[in-house]
Amino acid sequence: MAVADLLVVIFDIILLRINEYYFPNSFLFFTSVCSFHYVLIRAVTDISVWLTVAFTFDRFVAICFQTLKIRYCTETTAALCIGAICMLFLMKNVPWYFIFEPYTTIGNVSWGCQQKLEYYTLPAWVAFSWIDRSFTPLLPTFLILLLNALTVGHILMASRIRRRLRGSKNETNNNDQEMQNRRKSVILLFAISGNFILLWMTYVIFFLLIQFANHKYLTSFNSPVAIADYTSFMLLLLSCCTNTCIYAVTQSKFREDLKNLITFPLKRTCKLYKQIKHSWSSHH
Numbered sequence: 001m002a003v004a005d006l007l008v009v010i011f012d013i014i015l016l017r018i019n020e021y022y023f024p025n026s027f028l029f030f031t032s033v034c035s036f037h038y039v040l041i042r043a044v045t046d047i048s049v050w051l052t053v054a055f056t057f058d059r060f061v062a063i064c065f066q067t068l069k070i071r072y073c074t075e076t077t078a079a080l081c082i083g084a085i086c087m088l089f090l091m092k093n094v095p096w097y098f099i100f101e102p103y104t105t106i107g108n109v110s111w112g113c114q115q116k117l118e119y120y121t122l123p124a125w126v127a128f129s130w131i132d133r134s135f136t137p138l139l140p141t142f143l144i145l146l147l148n149a150l151t152v153g154h155i156l157m158a159s160r161i162r163r164r165l166r167g168s169k170n171e172t173n174n175n176d177q178e179m180q181n182r183r184k185s186v187i188l189l190f191a192i193s194g195n196f197i198l199l200w201m202t203y204v205i206f207f208l209l210i211q212f213a214n215h216k217y218l219t220s221f222n223s224p225v226a227i228a229d230y231t232s233f234m235l236l237l238l239s240c241c242t243n244t245c246i247y248a249v250t251q252s253k254f255r256e257d258l259k260n261l262i263t264f265p266l267k268r269t270c271k272l273y274k275q276i277k278h279s280w281s282s283h284h
Contacts, residue, residue: 008240031110046089199239203232
């Protein structure tokens, strides 16, 4: 999830939006390049979103189905799910390459990318647009809300049963390792999925309003529609930036791996220095 979110930041924010303002004549604006670039942007965004769904489902299984947890919540299953999600959404976004046409042609070179008018009128492209939005973010939002509701319901029920088995409803759970583990899982679950829902909700509402109002074109950047459009994109991109930060704050294993990644070059350098020093001393 952290890698997918980082790729969204690189492809969408750095190579598209920042590059558009500060390097408008770079090779990234060749029509073939920017069309392919947009496919990658859509793909990594979908992958980031659906890995959030997969993570939510993983926590749902781990908390609610202890017997299934042993077979499902493994590194092998995680690798298969990640690979399947990446391949599926790379293929799903290939049609985006054929949606664009050049702004202009200079010296037999096509520059820029703009969506063809057929994208808004042909039934096939209209259906593709609805399927695309349904996969991201309408269906993920529904699945995350549903899975979180089921998980919370199970935790509340299990907590009441556990308190009864321990002998007292008023007994604190400070020394209950199982309840502490569940509490940590719930905190991480709601941090990731809650962040996703809050920051994508503006985009979802805006998309639905635009579809029902049948408003396709922005007449001015100062219009409320344009402001809502850009605000919704800003918030959904922010959701990809914050997921990695949430991991760093809540996951001790993630913090440990990040620390190892940073200190590994220093350790290798010190080890190499000691080897050279020892070799030099043995020769003298």
